Amino acid sequence: MPTDTVLVIRGGLVFDSETRRFRAADVRSRGGVIEAVAAPGQAGDGDRTLDAAGGFVIPGxxxxxxxxxxxxxxxxxxxxxxxxxxxxxxxxxxxxxxxxxxxxxxxxxxxxxxxxxxxxxxxxxxxxxxxxxxxxxxxxxxxxxxxxxxxxxxxxxxxxxxxxxxxxxxxxxxxxxxxxxxxxxxxxxxxxxxxxxxxxxxxxxxxxxxxxxxxxxxxxxxxxxxxxxxxxxxxxxxxxxxxxxxxxxxxxxxxxxxxxxxxxxxxxxxxxxxxxxxxxxxxxxxxxxxxxxxxxxxxxxxxxxxxxxxxxxxxxxxxxxxxxxxxxxxxxxxxxxxxxxxxxxxxxxxxRTPAGRIEAGKHADFVVLPRDPLAGLAVLAEPDAFIAVVKGGDIVRGGPRENTTGGMA
Ligand SMILES: [Zn+2]
CATH class of the missing domain: 3.20.20.140 (Metal-dependent hydrolases)
Incomplete structure (x- = not known):
């Protein structure tokens, strides 16, 4: 992956470690690091977009x-x-x-x-x-x-x-x-x-x-x-x-x-x-x-x-x-x-590692779940049902829902 690749995760509910709740937001990362957590539709365009509609985005x-x-x-x-x-x-x-x-x-x-x-x-x-x-x-x-x-x-x-x-x-x-x-x-x-x-x-x-x-x-x-x-x-x-x-x-x-x-x-x-x-x-x-x-x-x-x-x-x-x-x-x-x-x-x-929270400056590591884990933790142990797994801005699982909007080969 080029070092400046921008990934936008769009349309999901994103876990906030401060309030410990999910909220509607889009997440933009660049070069594997989270750059911004923005209001829905406000994260701009990325080289790649992950459609998380209906999903629950948690840190890796x-x-x-x-x-x-x-x-x-x-x-x-x-x-x-x-x-x-x-x-x-x-x-x-x-x-x-x-x-x-x-x-x-x-x-x-x-x-x-x-x-x-x-x-x-x-x-x-x-x-x-x-x-x-x-x-x-x-x-x-x-x-x-x-x-x-x-x-x-x-x-x-x-x-x-x-x-x-x-x-x-x-x-x-x-x-x-x-x-x-x-x-x-x-x-x-x-x-x-x-x-x-x-x-x-x-x-x-x-x-x-x-x-x-x-x-x-x-x-x-x-x-x-x-x-x-x-x-x-x-x-x-x-x-x-x-x-x-x-x-x-x-x-x-x-x-x-x-x-x-x-x-x-x-x-x-x-x-x-x-x-x-x-x-x-x-x-x-x-x-x-x-x-x-x-x-x-x-x-x-x-x-x-x-x-x-x-x-x-x-x-x-x-x-x-x-x-x-x-x-x-x-x-x-x-x-x-x-x-x-x-x-x-x-x-x-x-x-002491910059991960574990969805906020600017942390690793762009995410799991996109099909159900709310706060309503039932069992979904965390069902990887086959995951919408996506992302590590360092790379989508390692969940290809079918990925849209390429930029010129990525
Ligand atoms: Zn041991």
Whole structure:
């Protein structure tokens, strides 16, 4: 696409993140950046026009926690390490395309073997393959024997080694950092209730990441691990299975964001047995399920910031099905408008990326829906029904309704 191409989206109802309502408006973008949100008919002519009549225009969705190189098949995240890297890369390219076509225009990838997520991000940026914008953590950083070791994380012990491990990810081109503050579900023999890195180790990792202006995510399920991570200054708590009152208060005070990934244990507990997910994963998922939901609801009540993240790539949590997390957040205490904000504006705030809102200066990333999501979030999870998906002013889905009014080839 020429860098100055003008796209006008005309005739739709456009989501306003301030009022959290839809209003009739046209949107003009130039070179992939939103230039103006105008009254109907007032956005001028573009090189291309997208007819959104009868549709609901929302910002492109943002998933703050994926493992996009993984298919989400029963044990893919753990077993893919044995596959040749080129095969994994071809698969990852497909996952990226499915994700984008499901309306997810930005993701944060929090761990991939061989740091394939960083190469994937570059391939997408350069236009080699189709996919969402990616912030990529490279490998996560975990303690020796900690959660994620051997597949999505590099081991390190002591503040100095954690520093080195974070610097290694930065050198490799990581645009996000992931630290493991507790055990988790997918690693055999690791208890989700046990904290892992000490506060000093976490603080060292956070310092290195923040020096480089990177956002830090902490995998944290155990209560003490969560508090260690918050006090160490991480930007988001991933999962947050066992949040007590003190943790909630700390998060609310410091603005630490919760990325709950409700879908991950739910998918394993609900469909795991039939699909052949390893039994230890199912057992651990069942053990966290109720407390996880309770903690999320408590966080919403306590006014903790939340952002959408699926942990896509975990068993039965597939690329392109990301929006199910928005529905699940809606079932666990968020209003439809808040659930939509968590998957757009609030997620962009966490990732410090100019997306997630339909306003001048933001990426021209949109999904045009056939129905009002505020009247029923389910439409977000029906990509086949989408009128269009637009990324950076490019219409990646929804060609039939596109009219070319200019001289574009
Ligand atoms: Zn994860």
């Amino acid at each position: 969705l943002i998933d703050c926690h994926v493992h996009i190189t993984s298919s989400g098949e029963a044990a893919a995240l753990n077993t893919m390490v044995g596959e040749p890297v080129p095969v994994r890369a071809w698969k990852a390219a497909e996952h990226a395309r499915w994700t984008l076509h499901a309306g997810v225009t930005t993701v944060r990838d929090l761990g991939a073997a061989e740091r394939l997520n960083i190469d994937l991000a570059h391939a997408i940026d350069s236009g080699l393959i189709e996919g969402p914008r990616m912030l990529a953590a490279g490998l996560g950083v975990t303690m020796t024997g900690g959660h994620g070791h051997g597949f999505i994380a590099r081991e390190a012990d002591g503040p100095d080694e954690v520093r080195e491990a974070v610097r290694e990810q930065l050198r490799a081109g990581a645009t996000a950092i992931k630290l493991f503050a507790s055990g988790g579900v997918l690693t055999a023999g690791v208890d989700p209730r046990s904290p892992s890195f000490t506060r000093d180790e976490l603080a060292a990792g956070v310092e290195e990441a923040h020096k480089a202006f990177r956002v830090v995510a902490a995998h944290a399920q155990a209560t003490d691990g969560i508090k260690n991570a918050i006090r160490a200054g991480v930007d988001s708590i991933e999962h947050g299975v066992w949040l007590d009152d003190e943790a909630l208060q700390l998060m609310a005070e410091r603005g630490t964001c919760l990325v709950a990934t409700l879908t991950a244990p739910w998918a394993m507990a609900t469909h795991g047995a039939a699909a052949g997910v390893p039994q230890y994963m199912i057992d651990k998922s069942n053990a966290v399920l109720e407390d996880h939901a309770r903690s999320f609801q408590a966080a919403v009540r306590a006014g903790v910031r939340v952002a959408m993240g699926t942990d896509q790539g975990t068993p039965l949590n597939r690329p392109g099905e990301n929006a199910q997390e928005i529905l699940r957040m809606g079932e666990h205490g968020l209003t439809p408008a808040s659930a939509l904000m968590a998957a757009t504006a609030w997620a962009a705030d966490l990732l």
